[in-house]
Amino acid sequence: MEKTGVPHVIFLPFPAQGHIKPMLNLAEILSHAGFQATFVNTEHNHHRILHNTDIHDRFPKFQFKSIPDGFPSDHLRSDLLYIRDFFRSCRVAFKPALRELLISLKEEKEPCQPPTCMIADGIMCFAIDVAEEFEISTIFFRTFSAHCLWTYFHLSKLIEEGEVPFQDENLDKPILCIPGLENVLRRRDLPGFCRTENADDPILQFFIKETSALTRGTGLILNTMNEIEGLMITRLGSFFNKVYAIGPLHALKSRINENSSSSSTSSDGILWKEDKKCLKWLDSKPSRSVLYVSFGSLINLSGEQILELLHGLVNSEKSFLWVIRPDLIVGDATIGDILKEQETGRLERGLIVSWAPQEEVLLHPAIGGFLTHSGWNSTLESIVAGVPMICWPQMADQQVNSRCVSEIWKIGFDMKDTCDRSIVEKLVRELMDNNREEMMESANKLARLARDSIEEDGSSCINLEKLIQDIKSMSSSLTQVHISG
Known part of the structure; x- marks a missing residue:
């Protein structure tokens, strides 16, 4: 041969x-x-x-x-x-x-x-x-x-x-x-x-x-x-x-x-079409002022869960970029139906897209936190970008990852097993305001180690x-x- x-x-x-x-x-x-x-x-x-x-x-x-x-x-x-x-x-x-x-x-x-x-x-x-x-x-x-x-x-x-x-x-x-x-x-x-x-x-x-x-x-x-x-x-x-x-x-x-x-x-x-217009929207935001929200490519949520998350995000009074896949919501509710129930003025701080270029988003200077399902790709990308996390795991390895984030690496909060608007609001404020310096110090240290x-x-x-x-x-x-x- x-x-x-x-x-x-x-x-x-x-x-x-x-x-x-x-x-x-x-x-x-x-x-x-x-x-x-x-x-x-x-x-x-x-x-x-x-x-x-x-x-x-x-x-x-x-x-x-x-x-x-x-x-x-x-x-x-x-x-x-x-x-x-x-x-x-x-x-x-x-x-x-x-x-x-x-x-x-x-x-x-x-x-x-x-x-x-x-x-x-x-x-x-x-x-x-x-x-x-x-x-x-x-x-x-x-x-x-x-x-x-x-x-x-x-x-x-x-x-x-x-x-x-x-x-x-x-x-x-x-x-x-x-x-x-x-x-x-x-x-x-x-x-x-x-x-x-x-x-x-x-x-x-x-x-x-x-x-x-x-x-x-x-x-x-x-x-x-x-x-x-x-x-x-x-x-x-x-x-x-x-x-x-x-x-x-x-x-x-x-x-x-x-x-x-x-x-x-x-x-x-690769499997989802990216909406890169969100990067221009981020360009208009101050440094570390936006919470990025994404629950990956597989998880399904009920209309009630989406509504609780949405209320928590809006009530936190922080800007947010939220990825909502076309197949994310199970049941009869649609994101359009859910948004109609909100006062238009209360949604002005948010942007919803069907899929985002996540690596680029997390590296954008406007991003100050990540509400995530704690999949390992998302966790690693957040670590590399030096972005602290709120973890809401749903399946498989995500429960272990979220515990590591909160208890071992000290770069975020673990919100597992709850979906309540008041808790979402509280943790967003904690991440973006009250514990900002402490979380950022830990996140930056881990980002340096990753690099x-x-x-x-x-x-x-x-x-x-x-x-x-x-x-x-x-x-x-x-x-x-x-x-x-």
Whole structure:
């Protein structure tokens, strides 16, 4: 075989924006190291991306492939029910489709080399079964915090200790059986799926099995940094031969693009069309005067919740920029109906958009705070921008993240398990006025640590170089096999 040892990496994200975005950032970073990249989306998400952007212009070094997700074409695929259904069915549809894709890639003459390794999302662990058939190494990428992954590794222990399911309604009961987090987590801070009545709950068991399967990989990639999660990263080293903490990926990608004179592209608008007019609106606002509000790409809210949040924001008398997706509200209410109930003059301080270029928004000097669902991408982007947070988590890792923000890093307030206009008003005022200097000092300190991590001598850059060299070694090994064969 005349193929050279250029690494060819297959990227397999979980089919949700919060997972696709960091995986795209990672793929772009590795492409700068000379790697060939094949990015695999579901057919549905591939069509959405094509609708919202010219991916071949934005990512000219990639080849994009798509495989079916096993759902009918008219399935909405836009709510948590779809995600739960996907957990149950992904192996049925994805495994054979991924196998066929690898066969086609292996047989292709041009333009790519045979696959060197696969970087798969940490909740797509079935991929390693397929990769092993083709003698391809698998590195797993878990797209949330080290604190959260450490918690996931103790889900079985939580069940054994009788902590899950909860034995009563006291959500403030401390959790004492997770080493290193004994004085941090309460019941309400555990991942959302722990609020189950049955230890055999399929979603809980899914995450227990997926987390255990991570250890079969060659290594683990985390979108975090030693500077803020070093202790948890070290603890995770007891489960993995190699842990590559190389975050914040969006900031690392931007720095590498700047140094290589490449255009830096945000992945905010991959599945949603961005409304960039909000940046001009922010230009007209004083420094640190605007609260940014966004609850990510998956969460659904009732009309009553939207109304409570809106009243709290308006009553705080602070300017706000609020992202309300077209599919955010469940039920018969629409944002138009809700806004009609408000006095026009009371809404003059606010701007509502369907989707925003979040990285740019958070870096804008007018932004003074972030009311967030505490997804890990949003949390990292806020940390890098030095913006303190009000956390309103709803699912999965968000409960752990919000606790870290408030109790470990001291860069925000945790508003979980409440949606009351008076509390929203109080915390907005606390964040933007009463505790402004204290919060900003902590937020600026963490932002400096994040920036330090992506400098050439920073921990994330050093770990990235280790990852690059390890993938190159895999490519060299494959080349030797082909030559000897």
